[in-house]
Amino acid sequence: MGKAIVITSGKGGVGKTTSTANIGTALALQGKKVCLVDMDIGLRNLDVILGLENRIIYDIIDVVEGRAKLHQALIKDKRFNDQLFLLPAAQHADKNAINEIQMVDMVEELKKDFEYILIDCPAGIEQGFKNSIAAADDAILVTTPEISAIRDADRIIGLIEQTAIEAPQLVINRIRKGMMEAGDVMDVEEITRHLSIKLLGIIFEDDEVVRASNKGNPVVLDPNHPSSQGYRNIARRILGDTVPLMTMKEEKVSIWKKIFGFGK
Amino acid sequence: MKSAVSLKGTQEGYQLIIQSSASLQDVYEELETLTLQMKKDSHTGRKINFHVKTGQRELTDAEKEKVSAIVEDEYFKVSSFESEVLSLEKCLQWHKEASPTLEVRTVRSGQIVEAEGDMLLIGVVHPGGMVRATGSIYIIGELKGIAHAGVYGKESAVVVANFRYNAQVRIGDNVHVIEKKDQLTDEDSDTTEFVYVNDLHIIEVSSLENLKTIRPEIGKHAGGIYNG
Known part of the structure; x- marks a missing residue:
C-alpha cells in the first residue's frame, strides 16, 4: 500500500511543480515506484517539466468521466524502468471538473500499484487545493524565503491542520546564499521557527533548474548541481534516512586559487 | 393530356x-x-x-x-x-462535408478547434492545443500540439503537416507520438510529410510524394451526393 504526499505552497511560482518533478524523480532513482499526479487542471505544467507533454493521450478528467481507465491515462517515463509514471491534468477543463470523493477513489486505486504518489497541488486554496488535500496522507509545503510566500505558507499550514493530514514538512526553495547571509531575507532557521513545522530540506537557487526543466529533464538526474543534491537529500529523508542539512556557508575562493588554481 | x-x-x-x-x-x-x-x-x-x-x-x-x-x-x-430535388438541408450538409473548413488562427494551450469534414489550418498549434476533424487535417504552419483526424473512426483520413517539432497525431483510435531532436538541422526545415493508417491499422509517416498513391481519393471530389 502506497503513500500519497501532496506538494503545496499557497503562493504560486515558488516551485511546487519543479519540486514535485524532482522529488518524484529522486524517489524513482532510489528504486521506488512513483506516480506523479498533476492536479493543476486547466494550467498543467508537470508534463512539460518531465518532457512528456506530447505523450498525453488521456488525462485525469477522462478517467473521472469514464472515457478512459486509470492505467490508460498513466504515462510511463521511459528514462526509468517502470518506476516513474505521470497522471496528467486536463488542459481544457477547470478545477471544478473533479471533486474530493473522485480524487480519493483514484488515489486509493493508485496506492495499490505505487509506493509513492506525489500530488502536485495548484496555487490557491480553492477546489483544486481541496481535491489535492483530500486524497493525501502527508503534505510537503514549499516556500521561498520571501515574506509573501511565507505568509501564504502559514495560511496553508492552518488549513492543513484542520484536516486529518499530519502537519506538513517544509521545503525552502530558491535560497540565495548571499542574501540570506547578509540578512536581507529570513534565514532557514527563522523561517522554520516562524512556521513551526519540521524542515524537510533546502534547495539553493540554481540556474540549472530552469535550464534542465526547459529541456524536459528534471535537474535531479544530474548529480553535479547543488539543487540536484538538495532534492536527492529530500528524497532520502522521505525514505527515512538521516541526512545532514546542506551547508549554507559559501566556500570562499581566494584570489590566489582563482589565478593559480591552488592556495587558500 | x-x-x-x-x-x-x-x-x-x-x-x-x-x-x-x-x-x-x-x-x-x-x-x-x-x-x-x-x-x-x-x-x-x-x-x-x-x-x-x-x-x-x-x-x-x-x-x-x-x-x-x-x-x-x-x-x-x-x-x-x-426525386431530382435536393433539400436545402441535404445540400448544406453535403457542401459542409465536401469542402474543407478553413481556420486561420493560433491554437493555444487548452484550446480545441473542431471541424466537420476536412480542416485546413493556417497557423500554429501550440503545445497543449488540439485540432480535431472528422476528415483529414492539413496544416500550413507548425504543429506542436495534437492533431486528431477521423475523429469518428474514419481511418482513411490523413494529417499533412511539417513535422519538425514534438507533437502528437491521432487518426481514429490510433495514436502516434512524434519526437524530434532538440537541434534542428537544415534537412529538418523542409519535412512536410503526411501521417496515415496503413492496412495493418498502424500509423505511419510518409513523404508527400506518396500521398497520391496511398490515398488516391484525396483531392478528387467526384461531386454530388450519390457519388460522394
Missing part, C-alpha cells in the same frame, strides 16, 4: 413515374386506377417491386406513405422513392 402517372418497365424492374406538374389529387386517383388495372392483368402471383420516380417534386413522408398504401398489397411493393 399527359397522364399524371405512367408505368415503365426497365431491366431493373418497374418504375412508376409521377409527373411533377400534375396535382397530387390527380396522382392519387390515377395511381388507384392504374394499380387496379395492373392487379387485374397480373396473374403470375409473382412479387413485384416498384421504384417511384417523382421528378421535380419531393414527396413528404406522409405523401410517400399514401402512395405506398395505394399501390401495395400482397404482391405489389414500393421499394424506393427517387
Whole structure:
C-alpha cells in the first residue's frame, strides 16, 4: 500500500511543480515506484517539466468521466524502468471538473500499484487545493524565503491542520546564499521557527533548474548541481534516512586559487 | 393530356413515374386506377417491386406513405422513392462535408478547434492545443500540439503537416507520438510529410510524394451526393 504526499505552497511560482518533478524523480532513482499526479487542471505544467507533454493521450478528467481507465491515462517515463509514471491534468477543463470523493477513489486505486504518489497541488486554496488535500496522507509545503510566500505558507499550514493530514514538512526553495547571509531575507532557521513545522530540506537557487526543466529533464538526474543534491537529500529523508542539512556557508575562493588554481 | 402517372418497365424492374406538374389529387386517383388495372392483368402471383420516380417534386413522408398504401398489397411493393430535388438541408450538409473548413488562427494551450469534414489550418498549434476533424487535417504552419483526424473512426483520413517539432497525431483510435531532436538541422526545415493508417491499422509517416498513391481519393471530389 502506497503513500500519497501532496506538494503545496499557497503562493504560486515558488516551485511546487519543479519540486514535485524532482522529488518524484529522486524517489524513482532510489528504486521506488512513483506516480506523479498533476492536479493543476486547466494550467498543467508537470508534463512539460518531465518532457512528456506530447505523450498525453488521456488525462485525469477522462478517467473521472469514464472515457478512459486509470492505467490508460498513466504515462510511463521511459528514462526509468517502470518506476516513474505521470497522471496528467486536463488542459481544457477547470478545477471544478473533479471533486474530493473522485480524487480519493483514484488515489486509493493508485496506492495499490505505487509506493509513492506525489500530488502536485495548484496555487490557491480553492477546489483544486481541496481535491489535492483530500486524497493525501502527508503534505510537503514549499516556500521561498520571501515574506509573501511565507505568509501564504502559514495560511496553508492552518488549513492543513484542520484536516486529518499530519502537519506538513517544509521545503525552502530558491535560497540565495548571499542574501540570506547578509540578512536581507529570513534565514532557514527563522523561517522554520516562524512556521513551526519540521524542515524537510533546502534547495539553493540554481540556474540549472530552469535550464534542465526547459529541456524536459528534471535537474535531479544530474548529480553535479547543488539543487540536484538538495532534492536527492529530500528524497532520502522521505525514505527515512538521516541526512545532514546542506551547508549554507559559501566556500570562499581566494584570489590566489582563482589565478593559480591552488592556495587558500 | 399527359397522364399524371405512367408505368415503365426497365431491366431493373418497374418504375412508376409521377409527373411533377400534375396535382397530387390527380396522382392519387390515377395511381388507384392504374394499380387496379395492373392487379387485374397480373396473374403470375409473382412479387413485384416498384421504384417511384417523382421528378421535380419531393414527396413528404406522409405523401410517400399514401402512395405506398395505394399501390401495395400482397404482391405489389414500393421499394424506393427517387426525386431530382435536393433539400436545402441535404445540400448544406453535403457542401459542409465536401469542402474543407478553413481556420486561420493560433491554437493555444487548452484550446480545441473542431471541424466537420476536412480542416485546413493556417497557423500554429501550440503545445497543449488540439485540432480535431472528422476528415483529414492539413496544416500550413507548425504543429506542436495534437492533431486528431477521423475523429469518428474514419481511418482513411490523413494529417499533412511539417513535422519538425514534438507533437502528437491521432487518426481514429490510433495514436502516434512524434519526437524530434532538440537541434534542428537544415534537412529538418523542409519535412512536410503526411501521417496515415496503413492496412495493418498502424500509423505511419510518409513523404508527400506518396500521398497520391496511398490515398488516391484525396483531392478528387467526384461531386454530388450519390457519388460522394
